[in-house]
Amino acid sequence: MKDTEGYVTADGRQIGGQLMELKNITLKFGGVTAISDISFDIHEGEIRAIIGPNGAGKSSMLNIISGFYTPTEGELWYKGAKRPPMKPFEVARMGVARTFQNIALFEGMTVLDNVMTGRLTHMNAGIGAQALWWGKARDEEMENREKVERVIDFLEIQNIRKTPVGRLPYGLKKRVELARALAAEPSILLLDEPMAGMNVEEKEDMSRFILDVNDEFGTTICLIEHDMGVVMDLSDRVVVMDYGKKIGDGPPDEVRNNQDVIDAYLGVPH
Amino acid sequence: MLKDIFVTPFADMVAAPDFLLQVLWEGLVSGILYALIALGFVLIFRSSRIFNFAQGIMVVFAALTLVGLHSFGIPAWIAVVLTLGVMYVLAMSIERVVLRPLVGQPDIILFMATIGITLFLIGGGEIIFGGENKVMITEELGIPTGDSVLEPWGGLLILQHLDITVVVVAAALVAVLLAFLNYTQMGRAIRALGDDHQAALSVGISLQTVWVLVWFIAGIIALVTGIAWGARAGVSFALEVIAYKALPVLMLGGLESITGAIIGGLMIGLLEKLFEIYWGQPLMGGNTETWFAFVLALIVLLFRPQGLFGEKIIERV
Ligand SMILES: Nc1ncnc2c1ncn2[C@@H]1O[C@H](COP(=O)(O)OP(=O)(O)OP(=O)(O)O)[C@@H](O)[C@H]1O
Ligand SMILES: [Mg+2]
Numbered sequence: 001m002k003d004t005e006g007y008v009t010a011d012g013r014q015i016g017g018q019l020m021e022l023k024n025i026t027l028k029f030g031g032v033t034a035i036s037d038i039s040f041d042i043h044e045g046e047i048r049a050i051i052g053p054n055g056a057g058k059s060s061m062l063n064i065i066s067g068f069y070t071p072t073e074g075e076l077w078y079k080g081a082k083r084p085p086m087k088p089f090e091v092a093r094m095g096v097a098r099t100f101q102n103i104a105l106f107e108g109m110t111v112l113d114n115v116m117t118g119r120l121t122h123m124n125a126g127i128g129a130q131a132l133w134w135g136k137a138r139d140e141e142m143e144n145r146e147k148v149e150r151v152i153d154f155l156e157i158q159n160i161r162k163t164p165v166g167r168l169p170y171g172l173k174k175r176v177e178l179a180r181a182l183a184a185e186p187s188i189l190l191l192d193e194p195m196a197g198m199n200v201e202e203k204e205d206m207s208r209f210i211l212d213v214n215d216e217f218g219t220t221i222c223l224i225e226h227d228m229g230v231v232m233d234l235s236d237r238v239v240v241m242d243y244g245k246k247i248g249d250g251p252p253d254e255v256r257n258n259q260d261v262i263d264a265y266l267g268v269p270h
Numbered sequence: 271m272l273k274d275i276f277v278t279p280f281a282d283m284v285a286a287p288d289f290l291l292q293v294l295w296e297g298l299v300s301g302i303l304y305a306l307i308a309l310g311f312v313l314i315f316r317s318s319r320i321f322n323f324a325q326g327i328m329v330v331f332a333a334l335t336l337v338g339l340h341s342f343g344i345p346a347w348i349a350v351v352l353t354l355g356v357m358y359v360l361a362m363s364i365e366r367v368v369l370r371p372l373v374g375q376p377d378i379i380l381f382m383a384t385i386g387i388t389l390f391l392i393g394g395g396e397i398i399f400g401g402e403n404k405v406m407i408t409e410e411l412g413i414p415t416g417d418s419v420l421e422p423w424g425g426l427l428i429l430q431h432l433d434i435t436v437v438v439v440a441a442a443l444v445a446v447l448l449a450f451l452n453y454t455q456m457g458r459a460i461r462a463l464g465d466d467h468q469a470a471l472s473v474g475i476s477l478q479t480v481w482v483l484v485w486f487i488a489g490i491i492a493l494v495t496g497i498a499w500g501a502r503a504g505v506s507f508a509l510e511v512i513a514y515k516a517l518p519v520l521m522l523g524g525l526e527s528i529t530g531a532i533i534g535g536l537m538i539g540l541l542e543k544l545f546e547i548y549w550g551q552p553l554m555g556g557n558t559e560t561w562f563a564f565v566l567a568l569i570v571l572l573f574r575p576q577g578l579f580g581e582k583i584i585e586r587v
Contacts, residue, residue, distance in 0.1 A: 066472065092474035104469035106462045116455070117462045121474035123455050137454065144455065180473065 006043065009236050010251060016044030018077075019188060019220050020065070025074035027060055027244075034060040035071070038246045040239045042188065047214050048222045049231045049252075052241035053264060058224045059101055061241070062190050065222070066098045067091030079187070093121045095187035099177045099194060101224075107166035111176050114165055115151060118183030119144040148183050154216075155179045155209060171202040175209070182213060189213070191223040195230060203227070207234060228265070232256065240264070279548035288425025293547045294540060299433045300515075301539015302440040303495050307512060308519040308531035309447065310488035315525045316464030317484050318369065318477075319377050323384040326513025327391045328489060332357060333496030333505045337407055338399040346410035350493070357489025365481045373477075392507065401507070406500035408432065413501065436498040443494055444532060447487065451528065460484060464526065521567035523579055530579030538563045 006016045020042040027035040035057040042048045050058045063069040064076070067088040076083045078094065086094075097118070106114050124140060152158055155175055160168065165176055174194060181189055194210065195203045207230060213219050225231045231238060232252045240248035240255055242264040248255045255261055283290045307325060314322045335356050339349040368383050408415060414431035421427070451457035463470040463480050471477075496505070499512050519538050523530025542562045550558030570578060 068468075068471070087476075088471040089474045089476045092472055098472050100468065100472070104466050104472070106465035106469060108465050109458070109461060113452075113458055113461075117458050117470075117473045117475075120455055120459055141454065184473065 009046075010253070013045075013236075015046045015236065018042075019044040019079065021077040022061075022065070023075040023077065025061070025064060025071045025076070027057070027064060027069060028072045033244050035064075035241075036244045037074075038239075038241070038244075039074075040246065040249055042220060042222055043237075044220055045214070045218050046220060046236040047210070047234055048220075049235035049238045050222065050224045050241060051226070051228070051231055051238055052247075055243075056241040057244040058241055059192055062098065062192050062222070062224060065091075065188075066096055066190055092184070095121075095184075096190065097121075097181035097184040097186035097188075098190035099174070099181050099192060101192040101196065103170075103173050103177055105165045105173055105177055105180070108164060110162050110164055111157060111168070111179075112148065112152070112161045114176055115148045115179045115183050116144060118151075118180040119148060121184050147185070151179050151183045154212070155182070171198050174198065174202075174206065178206075178209065182217075182219075185217075186219065188220045188222060191221065193224050193226065195225060195227060203230065210234060228256075274553060275549065278552075282548060286425065288422050288427050291422060291427050293543050295427070295429065295433070297540035297543030298536070299436055299539070300543065301536040302437055302444070303498055303512065303535075304515050304519050304539050305532045305535025306440050306444060306491050306495055307516040308523060308535050309444065309528065310491040311516055311520055312523075312525060312528055312531045313460065313484040314488055317460055317480050318380070320369075320380045320384060321377075321525070322488065323381060324387040324391065325488060325492070325516065326510030327388045327395075327507075328357075328360075328492035329496045329499070329513055330505075330507050330509045331360075331391045331395050332489065332493035333406065333500040333509060334395050334399045334404070336493065336497065337404045337500075337505050340407050340410065341404075346407050346412075349407075350411070353493055354490065357493060358486050361482050361485035361489055364485050365478055369481055370478065395507075403504050403506040406497060406505050408497075408501040411497070413497075432501055436501075439494060440498065443491070448528075456483065461528075515563065518563035518567035520577075521564075522570055522577055524577030527577070527579040530577060534578065538566065541566060 006014060008014055018041050021039075022041065023039050025035055025038050026033065038057075038061070050061060052058050060069060064071050067086050067090065070085050083091075083094075106117065109117075122140075122144070124136065152161060155178060157172065157175060157179060160172065160176075165173060168176065178191070178194065181191075191210070195206050198206060210221060210223070211234065214221055223234070225234075235252055237250060238248070238252055238255045239246060240258070240261045242260075247260040247264060248258045250258075307329075310325055311322055314320055314325075332353060336349055336353045339352055340346055344352065364387060368387060369380075372380055372383055413435050416431050418429045418431065418434075419426065420429065449457075451461055459470070459475045460480055460483065462473070463475055463477070495512060496509060499509055503509065515538070516535075519531060519534040522538065523532075523534030542559050545562050546556065546558050550556050550562070
């Protein structure tokens with residue numbers, strides 16, 4: 001597929017043009033090459049999955065996209081422009097929101113406050129105005145509150161709004177983390193194993209939320225997931241990584257029948 | 271002897287409730303200042319893991335700047351605004367010159383850096399404003415200096431107007447800070463950064479903005495406490511001892527707890543005063559306020575190593 005234009009998915013959804021393109025990305029940690037010369041792209045409105053065995057370099061790839069790691073080599077293009085090296089908070093302000101493999105929430109703060117921090121990328125009023133709660137700062141706070149309440153309703157966590165996050169069970173924490181990312185109204189949402197460690201029921205809920213987010217807000221999503229079944233159900237296109245290399249890229253059905261991918265998942269020695 | 275410890279003090283309290291009230295009031299005045307200073311420590315510690323050794327000297331520096339500017343002929347209130355400006359510039363410079371280059375260094379290096387800031391401020395303060403003692407411009411600032419006498423239960427309670435002003439202003443500042451931290455986006459950013467660094471970055475929080483902000487808040491606190499303490503004790507480098515009073519507060523309240531700082535500060539202010547008057551002076555010849563808070567904090571730490579309000583320390587095996 002030649003991907004600068006959009007395409008139509010198997011289930012008939014129209015996907016937009018290229019939103020992000022990674023070109024020949026290599027990432028080294030000292031002597032370890034975590035990612036070697038990988039290229040792929042993410043289209044507007046699609047659900048793009050990255051899969052691969054442990055240590056394949058999936059999280060590293062997400063960290064590059066979100067600015068937590070700077071690639072040793074390669075280019076990252078976003079919304080048609082080459083992105084210079086940036087700090088994570090700057091990337092966030094460009095509309096990239098994410099969750100973490102090992103949940104990173106503000107444990108001492110309530111669910112509501114956690115989700116409110118998701119709106120920090122939209123902050124315009126100055127610090128002085130905020131301190132004194134005047135004019136623009138106040139309007140902004142109200143507007144943020146409204147948007148946040150909508151996200152909270154959407155993810156069905158109204159009943160825990162005022163609970164400190166530290167007290168929540170694992171599955172709900174994952175959902176709060178998603179809520180915080182969503183509150184940013186991101187152009188692209190990165191999810192690092194959103195269903196890891198969940199039971200079947202929680203996985204089903206989370207899958208439904210991810211599909212709903214994509215469907216209702218048209219949010220572009222790039223997610224990492226181990227569970228092949230889930231990936232096949234959710235994603236429009238899949239990148240498969242193994243030992244830092246890309247060994248497959250395409251719609252789920254195609255990838256599933258790729259011999260290299262089957263070998264990697266069955267643990268055939270390299 | 272046992273009676274002197276366990277019975278007499280309480281009998282005295284009941285016998286003269288007006289005097290007890292007087293003691294509690296004076297404890298409250300110091301306590302609220304301790305709470306403020308501890309709050310400054312906690313905000314900086316939470317967002318950068320730095321134990322700010324310079325907090326004490328910032329109090330001196332703020333008070334010196336205020337008095338110094340006024341002595342150059344600048345009206346008192348304009349001098350206050352200018353001093354706040356100076357504290358802001360100080361916060362920005364510290365972020366730019368000290369914190370930013372030292373990012374990611376071990377905590378002890380950052381702590382040493384704040385000792386460096388302390389020495390710099392001592393030197394700078396002496397060169398610009400001179401080392402001799404000065405008088406706080408209390409009257410020029412319009413702070414009342416008289417007193418009111420109340421007669422609760424037919425007794426006697428003397429409230430210095432200066433103390434009333436201190437309590438009102440400090441309590442208002444604490445309230446504004448709490449509202450700022452809890453109900454504004456910048457405040458949430460400060461708390462968030464204290465909770466989880468990575469997550470804070472992922473939602474677009476800039477470390478540098480938060481650092482400047484918390485150091486500026488520490489500067490505002492320094493100015494308020496500098497005026498309050500300076501109005502009683504004069505403005506000299508000895509003023510920095512008030513910041514050392516925050517140490518036991520932090521031991522008690524935990525380095526990371528905002529609530530802990532406030533409650534800890536008030537508790538120490540009240541308890542050290544009560545102890546001094548009812549146990550210290552009659553039984554130990556007085557002057558217990560210099561050490562009481564530390565002993566109290568040590569005793570608490572024996573039973574709760576994380577402080578009264580700190581997160582539970584998880585033992586790693
Ligand atoms: N900050 C780092 N410093 C050094 N090495 C790292 C760092 N981050 C990742 N690596 C290494 O890069 C490789 C890829 O790790 P990564 O976390 O990206 O894998 P992954 O595909 O997400 O694995 P998993 O499925 O277990 O989450 C591993 O060998 C890992 O040890
Ligand atoms: Mg990973």
